Amino acid sequence: MDKMIVSIFGVISILFTYWFFFMKKVNTVFATDEVNILVDGGYKPERIAIPYGKTTKLVFHRKDSSSCLEEVVIADFKVRKFLPLNEKTEIEINPTKKGEFDFSCGMGMFHGKLIIA
């Protein structure tokens, strides 16, 4: 009986884990000149749409002391920047290509997306 319960509970837990991590909906934030991105256990907002051909300022505000999030990498724009704790770090981007570009922490564990249209 207990084995049955554990099995059912296990399957439900696996499904829950899948749903919780892989099926989240992410809203896209549209930014024009400047966008504040909170760095705390991830990036908030996570999906940011910025205009093509116009300089947009990404202001990263790191509140997470974990060293995982100490650097932000926007590889397609060749940016790897250290984000001092509890400070705002500005990164200016002038997109000359359209598409979806990933940004992440230094080790690639936390991700965000820049959408350029």
Add this chain to the structure above:
Amino acid sequence: MNKQTFAIKGMHCASCVYTNEKALKSILGVKDAVVNLTTGKATLTSDTPVEKNKIIDAVASVGYQALIENEGTLDEKIKTEKIKELKDLQIKTTVSLILAGLVVWGSFPGLLNTSPDILKNMLNHFFLASIVQFWGAYDFYKATISSLKHRIANMDTLVVIGTTVAYLYSTAVVFYPGFFERLNLKVEPYFDVSTVIIGLILLGRFLEAQAKAGTGEAIKKLIGLQAKTARVIRNKKEIDISIDEVVAGDLIRVRPGEKIPVDGIIVEGESAIDESMVTGESMPASKYKGDTVIGATMNKSGSFIYKATKVGKDTMLAQIIKLVEEAQGSKAPIQRLADIISSYFVPIVIMLAIATFVGWYVFGPSGGLIFAMLNSIAVLIIACPCAMGLATPTAIMVGTGIGAQHGILIKDAESLETAHKIKTIIFDKTGTLTKGQPEVTDIVLIDKARYQKFFDGKQKTLPAGRQGANNLVSSLLNLSASIEKNSEHPLGEAVVNKAQEEKLKLSKVIKFKSITGKGVEGQVDGKKVYVGKLLNDLSIKEADKLKNQGKTVVYVYVEDKLAGLIAIADTVKETAREAIQQLQNLRINVFMITGDNRQTAQAIAHIVGIKKENVLAEVLPEEKEKKVKELKRNNQIVAFVGDGINDAPALASSDVGIAMGTGTDVAIEAAGITLVNKNLMSVVSAIKLSKQTMKTIKLNLFWAFAYNIVLIPVAMMGWISPILASGAMAISSISVITNSLFLKKANI
């Protein structure tokens, strides 16, 4: 009373002082403002510190610029933060490991008998483990909670789930032993598991943080090269000012042993300068009036004055730093797969851990709860996504850093990756394989006896021995150079340079005449001298021989009679032959491309060791790009090596564009790799560096993937204890970083 001192840029006269003082005094709260013209500094006195913006605005309102230093540069902030992080980690690691040691001493069957009674008490274990769990692992919890809010899981999540399960189970055992007895389970807490795991993972983090600091060392070194002050000459006075205040056009004095502050051109004096820190060239460079000097290099012997041409972010060093930073921010294509996997990795491991628990509980031996719990903890703990995430970036950081130290600037990780696959390399001839400046290579006397008669009437016979012949050669050179001094032809310049090199004193020329398309003539020491093309159609054996070697021959006539020949050629760089040999040893097919005629091109190719069939001669500049594309057609990875200025389209159309010796402008858009020095061996070094870096990356990725692919199933099968799992995990990421750091020892 509060005092603030800062620099003001743009002041030239006493009235500037007055205007600035007035503007500063008008800021609310400022008691006094003193501006010093000589030092270019202002001191404000106020009750409370004046806001930075207010000062900048006040100074700007009268047309100047206040340079107020930030509280600390980013570099200093990083340093402070890192020191704090390391110190915290050190304390937490030490305390956690000691406490874990005590718990193990008091609970491990073999050691239990030797421990004092106080350590045998389970309640005490609970207290010790609680400290480790909530103080030692505090940061893990914090990171887990904030990332779960974003529905993200990372390394910390795995550690937190694993150790919390062990901790809560053990706590329940301590406080409700009866419940476990009723389930026929041993009343045995697993505080040793939770504490040792946390202790070892903290130790891993500590060592990882220390090692990681080493990967970014090169850029710190580059930043550290920057001089702090400059001794400028203003209003005929020499003053020491901060490097930020130097403007283009400033005259700067540099004494022996001093660092050159910014880029510029020598206007007075000469010296030998050690440029190795920027160009990677180990021999000091001799610099004279009119030569370019590079900021951050070291003046060795002489004292000189130079005019600043590039300051601030335009200096070569600033451009190099920017390039290296950008390269370190880019991603190598090889990293893509690791990126995709690591973004799904942690949730999958959590699912596998749940499956392990269920599997062991349902199918395991009796009392399966313990096995189920310990094995699922082992799965959570052994998984190491960090190693995958660190494999490529750490190697790229070290690789680009080493490159910069050798004068090899890599634009992005992709170029570094592509360079190891180069199968074909095309060298532009002029200025790349050769020095790009025509030089006199041979001087031939046609008729020694007759020639001597013209210039040394007293002497009836030819001077005997080598010395005599040398004197005649010098006389011919002297005559030609005296005439050519008046011409503006590049070949003429080569003749004059040769005469200067030989320290010959040139004679006065009268009746100088330039004959278009032919040459130049004039009277030197009363004799008619012509230098230029052959004046009749006769073929001269010596001239033909020189022409076959790809040299240009000019004919020297004295009193309308041919006296000698001067051969001029663009000479090959000393390192060309060795570099091409080494590239060929690396099984790279080496080509040469040039606009020169085939004869000249073949001659140069022969000297440097390029195969006859690999010479692309008589190619117009606009056709170079087409040739590159043709060679790329066979799916070959093609590199083009050029000067970066005239070859931009060819550089851009190749797979890896290599620009070399571009002076102080190193940001060549079309080039994937820029070589700061003119040494052709740097091309070999760049390819070797790429090969070494890729080798490191591949080994890192193999290790990181193999580790997880092998050890996660091992943990699921219950073949590894959670404590061993945490040890393996800690070693895994450190070994990846250490392997990247080994690149520093690579022989490139």
